[in-house]
Amino acid sequence: MARRHWVLVSVIILGAAGFGAYTLRDRWLGRVETMLGLAPTEATTAQSSGRPAGGGRRRNGRQSGQSEPVPVLVADAKASDVPVFIDGVGSVRPLNTVTIRPQVSGKLVELHFEEGQDVRKGDVLVRIDDAVYRAQLDQAIGKKAQDQALLQNAELALDRYQKLVQSSSGTQQQLDTARSQVEQYRAAVQSDDAAIASAQASLDYTTIRAPIDGRTGIRNVDVGNIVSSSDAAGIVTLSQIKPISVVFSIPQQQLARVNAASGGGQLTVEALAGDGKSVIDNGMLAAVDNQVDATTGTVRIKANFPNEKLALWPGAFVNARLLVETLKGVIVVPTAAVQRGPNGTFVYLLRPDQTVGMKMVKLGQQDDVRTVIAEGVADGDKVVTTGFSRLKDGEHVEVAASQPPPAAVPGNPNEERKPNRRPQKTGGAEAASAAPVVSPEAKQ
Numbered sequence: 059m060a061r062r063h064w065v066l067v068s069v070i071i072l073g074a075a076g077f078g079a080y081t082l083r084d085r086w087l088g089r090v091e092t093m094l095g096l097a098p099t100e101a102t103t104a105q106s107s108g109r110p111a112g113g114g115r116r117r118n119g120r121q122s123g124q125s126e127p128v129p130v131l132v133a134d135a136k137a138s139d140v141p142v143f144i145d146g147v148g149s150v151r152p153l154n155t156v157t158i159r160p161q162v163s164g165k166l167v168e169l170h171f172e173e174g175q176d177v178r179k180g181d182v183l184v185r186i187d188d189a190v191y192r193a194q195l196d197q198a199i200g201k202k203a204q205d206q207a208l209l210q211n212a213e214l215a216l217d218r219y220q221k222l223v224q225s226s227s228g229t230q231q232q233l234d235t236a237r238s239q240v241e242q243y244r245a246a247v248q249s250d251d252a253a254i255a256s257a258q259a260s261l262d263y264t265t266i267r268a269p270i271d272g273r274t275g276i277r278n279v280d281v282g283n284i285v286s287s288s289d290a291a292g293i294v295t296l297s298q299i300k301p302i303s304v305v306f307s308i309p310q311q312q313l314a315r316v317n318a319a320s321g322g323g324q325l326t327v328e329a330l331a332g333d334g335k336s337v338i339d340n341g342m343l344a345a346v347d348n349q350v351d352a353t354t355g356t357v358r359i360k361a362n363f364p365n366e367k368l369a370l371w372p373g374a375f376v377n378a379r380l381l382v383e384t385l386k387g388v389i390v391v392p393t394a395a396v397q398r399g400p401n402g403t404f405v406y407l408l409r410p411d412q413t414v415g416m417k418m419v420k421l422g423q424q425d426d427v428r429t430v431i432a433e434g435v436a437d438g439d440k441v442v443t444t445g446f447s448r449l450k451d452g453e454h455v456e457v458a459a460s461q462p463p464p465a466a467v468p469g470n471p472n473e474e475r476k477p478n479r480r481p482q483k484t485g486g487a488e489a490a491s492a493a494p495v496v497s498p499e500a501k502q
Contacts (some may be wrong), residue, residue, distance in 0.1 A: 086155055127456035130445040132408050135391045137437040142423055143328075143379035144316065146359065148306025150374045152297035153362065154270050159293065160186060161263040165285035166279060166293075173276050177268045177296070184293055186285065188264035195257035202250030209243035216240050247407055272298040297372055302365040303344065306378040307356035316346060316359070319382040327361035329370060330377040338369040343380065385423060389431040395441040396421065396429050405435060406442035406449055408457070414442055416451040 081262065168185035171177060216236040222228025275295040279285060285293065304327070308316070319325055325343040329334065341363035350357045359380065363370055370376065395405050396419070403421055408416040419434030442449065449455070 065442055067275050069118055095334065125454075127412070127454040128448045129458045130414075130442045130444050130455045132440045132457055133251040133392050133395060133443050135389050135431065135435045135437060135439040135441055137163060137387050138390050140385040140388055140390060140423055140428075141381055142383040142385060143381055144308050144312050145377065145379045146306035146308045148304050148359075148376060148378055150370045150376055151303045152272070152299055152372045153301050153303050153307055154272065154298040155372075156269050156296045157271070157294075158183060159264060159287060159295055160184070160266065160285045161287050162186065162260050163284070164188070164190070164264060166281050166283050166285050169277070171274050171294070173274060173294075176273050177267055177271070179271050180301070181268045182251075182265060183268055183274075183296075184266040185267065186264040186266075189222055191261040191264055194475055195254065195261050198250060198253040198257045202247060202254060205246040205250050212236065212239040212243050215320050225297070266293070268296060269299075270296065270298050272296045299368065299370075299372060300365050301341075302370050302372070303360055303362050304341070304370065304376055304378050305358055305360050306376075307351070307354070307358055308380070310350045310355050310357055312382075313346075313350070313357050315382055316380065320346070326381045327359075327363075328381070329361075330375075330379065334377055338376070339363045339365060339367070345357060347351055384425065385430060388422065389435050389437060390428050391431055391435060391441050392443050393424060393427060393429045394443045397446055405431075407435070408440040408442060408455070412456070413452050413454050414449055 122379065164186040166184065167187050170182045170184065216233075216239075219228050219233040219236045221232050223230060233277070275297065277294040278291045279293055280288075281327075309354075316325070320343065327341045327343055329337055329338040329341065341361045343359065344362045345360045347358040347360075359378075361378065391405065397404055402418055404416050404418045407417050409415055417434050418433040422430035422432040424430065442455070445455070
């Protein structure tokens with residue numbers, strides 16, 4: 059029992075000592091670093107940074123009651139061309155889709171395609187047993203030959219009766235009967251021609267050819283099955299995916315803008331990946347639906363894509379954006395630089411004396427990355443993009459370097475916890491190249 063009591067007391071004492079050392083670390087950490095050779099002396103640091111020894115700007119700033127400059131990042135306002143898009147979400151559809159169904163009944167005897175194979179228009183896909191249809195064609199041909207023989211005999215009889223009537227050896231009734239038989243047999247021959255054409259068509263239907271260029275899907279029947287024209291599923295589906303279509307919807311408020319832009323020429327459409335940034339394929343506007351969906355207030359847009367890399371697949375959902383306009387030579391800043399206040403939108407501009415000024419602006423086109431400034435910023439101005447919580451009009455700032463900070467020294471856990479102390483560890487030419495912009499009071 060006594061041993062457990064001393065262990066508990068020891069743990070409490072060690073914890074209190076550790077907490078006290080952490081609280082007073084500013085008093086002893088710098089000396090320990092100097093003793094271990096992990097930090098240069100004050101004189102060396104002052105000489106490499108161009109400041110007098112003894113604390114320089116920071117101590118003088120504290121003694122005079124001035125706050126330290128706020129570290130910020132800045133970006134240049136640039137004049138550039140900005141495309142204006144209308145975004146929408148849609149689905150990928152084949153340019154053409156055909157369900158291969160037999161037009162005659164019979165046994166499936168041959169399949170001339172593989173599942174997922176690209177076929178050309180006119181290629182043979184399926185053969186059905188044609189024995190019955192070939193026999194029907196032969197029967198129709200034979201019937202025509204029979205009727206033609208009867209027609210020839212009737213024509214000879216008509217010629218004889220015409221001569222008999224001319225010589226008054228025959229009657230007019232016999233001549234009329236002979237003429238009627240000739241017309242009857244001629245009609246029979248014409249009917250035989252139609253029967254032959256029908257039998258030939260049925261025979262041709264036993265060989266099914268690809269009606270379009272496309273890719274076959276998964277077949278629904280195998281060789282040996284009896285197929286007929288009443289089969290709902292068909293034999294296989296043939297889809298044209300090169301090129302391919304994307305159908306997406308846009309708000310009805312954008313319809314007038316699209317119609318006005320399409321009047322100046324064909325519009326381009328981009329298909330985007332799931333991240334909403336990467337462009338999968340570029341296509342052209344094909345059609346705008348002739349009515350607005352009353353339930354959703356949107357109108358459907360159809361665009362065609364070449365799809366050479368097969369990045370678009372039928373049935374997939376895809377983000378699409380329609381290019382309707384390109385703004386020429388407008389001022390663009392990062393969207394992160396635009397702030398909103400009670401009086402409207404504004405930005406902080408960096409002045410030559412390393413102070414910032416609040417500037418009210420009017421916005422144009424805006425997205426998650428960049429914003430078009432219609433009024434308030436000129437080409438070449440520097441706008442602040444970070445540190446807004448500590449900024450105000452006229453505040454002194456310190457522009458941070460754009461490169462990543464130096465790596466922490468091994469064995470010093472306070473490297474990332476105390477960023478204001480770390481510039482003291484940079485010396486020589488490296489400190490001169492990474493030195494921040496000096497504020498006006500430091501120059502004095």
